[in-house]
Amino acid sequence: MLFNNQQQTTTNHKPNSIMATINFGGVEEHVVTREEFPLEKARTILQSETIAVLGYGVQGPGQALNLRDNGFRVIVGQRPDSASWRKAEADGWVAGETLFGLEEAAERGTILANLLSDAGQIAVWPTLKPHLTAGKTLYFSHGFGITFNDQTGIIPPADVDVVLVAPKGSGTSLRRLFVAGGGLNSSFAVYQDATGHAYEKAVALGIGVGSGYLFETDFRKEVYSDLTGERGVLMGALAGIIEAQYQVLRQRGHSPSEAFNETVEELTQSLVPLVGENGMDWMFSNCSVTAQRGALDWKGRFREATLPVLNELYDSVASGQEAARTIQRGSTPGYRQELEAELTEVRNSELWQTGATVRELRSRAAEKVEQEEAYALTADGN
Ligand SMILES: NC(=O)C1=CN([C@@H]2O[C@H](COP(=O)(O)OP(=O)(O)OC[C@H]3O[C@@H](n4cnc5c(N)ncnc54)[C@H](O)[C@@H]3O)[C@@H](O)[C@H]2O)C=CC1
Ligand SMILES: CC(=O)[C@](C)(O)C(=O)O
Numbered sequence: 001m002l003f004n005n006q007q008q009t010t011t012n013h014k015p016n017s018i019m020a021t022i023n024f025g026g027v028e029e030h031v032v033t034r035e036e037f038p039l040e041k042a043r044t045i046l047q048s049e050t051i052a053v054l055g056y057g058v059q060g061p062g063q064a065l066n067l068r069d070n071g072f073r074v075i076v077g078q079r080p081d082s083a084s085w086r087k088a089e090a091d092g093w094v095a096g097e098t099l100f101g102l103e104e105a106a107e108r109g110t111i112l113a114n115l116l117s118d119a120g121q122i123a124v125w126p127t128l129k130p131h132l133t134a135g136k137t138l139y140f141s142h143g144f145g146i147t148f149n150d151q152t153g154i155i156p157p158a159d160v161d162v163v164l165v166a167p168k169g170s171g172t173s174l175r176r177l178f179v180a181g182g183g184l185n186s187s188f189a190v191y192q193d194a195t196g197h198a199y200e201k202a203v204a205l206g207i208g209v210g211s212g213y214l215f216e217t218d219f220r221k222e223v224y225s226d227l228t229g230e231r232g233v234l235m236g237a238l239a240g241i242i243e244a245q246y247q248v249l250r251q252r253g254h255s256p257s258e259a260f261n262e263t264v265e266e267l268t269q270s271l272v273p274l275v276g277e278n279g280m281d282w283m284f285s286n287c288s289v290t291a292q293r294g295a296l297d298w299k300g301r302f303r304e305a306t307l308p309v310l311n312e313l314y315d316s317v318a319s320g321q322e323a324a325r326t327i328q329r330g331s332t333p334g335y336r337q338e339l340e341a342e343l344t345e346v347r348n349s350e351l352w353q354t355g356a357t358v359r360e361l362r363s364r365a366a367e368k369v370e371q372e373e374a375y376a377l378t379a380d381g382n
């Protein structure tokens, strides 16, 4: 319907030497890791650049702090007198030195990292665009603004590089993993290569923001898969199936404790970490044979039941309908309060109130273990 099926610009300057070929379940892909592309190399490529991180919401802090700690020249652009501005100050960005209003940061930066909310990017585009002078780089962490540019109006000048690095997870995790010495995987893409260096800049930025490994995509594929993933398994489907199972258990006479533990607590605390560690079959084989028989018998039913919904979702993404809704809702005055009210309703539901109590018991148990360990140490010392 609304989608403008544009061409993705390809670049002739793809330095294949920075890519490793890795076999993913029988399919070969080119990826970049810190081995092929060490941080030192990223620093050299971006040595004369000033990275202006515009927006200090969730991705902004994660990326700006990681880049700063990795030794890049970074400034932050944010609306003054906003909660995000105060957060930036608390994180050590200094007004007039490394923290500016959006326009001033856009003027000073040579790489403009557009990390405003996707709706905010539309509103700010007319003021941002004049600062995109020849040879600068426009950077996104989502293919949204460019792919749906018939709706967003984000059409960059031809003489700037346009690149993307999309961390596959929350900015909060990007920062936490970096601090812990790890990395979050990201995709990267080049939409427009005006200087002949867009590709290496994209990869250097990907390494700089603290990615684990980088896999290549294009802007359209990034936004289609990302919108599907977050509306599907990662967030929407997860929340929906949890609500459904909790409801069934409660209606069949089970207590909140039982319904919550069998639906959420065991999922997050025991089973999903095992999937992350060693795969689905490994999680299965660490459960009873009874559980395995049932799960293998029922997974096909769930797959078939959800396939039509997931296909409908993908169509809604590809037609531009999901973008239209996001833009329409996101640019409604007072929308943030509405969103907060919806989240509060979730938080106040019996299901998630039970969750709060369960988490509280979890932390009390952890405290008890810590106390016992401290006691054991003291006893040893005696
Ligand atoms: N939240 C996340 O962890 C992830 C976000 N992304 C992408 O990164 C980008 C940034 O996302 P978030 O960090 O979630 O954004 P956000 O929703 O946290 O907003 C970022 C900033 O935009 C500013 N802003 C919003 N509307 C504005 C306006 N009209 N004028 C001036 N400033 C305005 C806000 O003050 C806020 O500091 C988006 O493209 C998003 O899709 C990608 C991966 C994960
Ligand atoms: C965290 C992430 O990657 C999401 C879910 O796609 C998003 O916040 O947009």
Ligand SMILES: [Mg+2]
Pocket: 226, 227, 230
């Ligand atoms: Mg997303």
Ligand SMILES: [Mg+2]
Pocket: 167, 168, 169, 226, 230
């Ligand atoms: Mg995502």
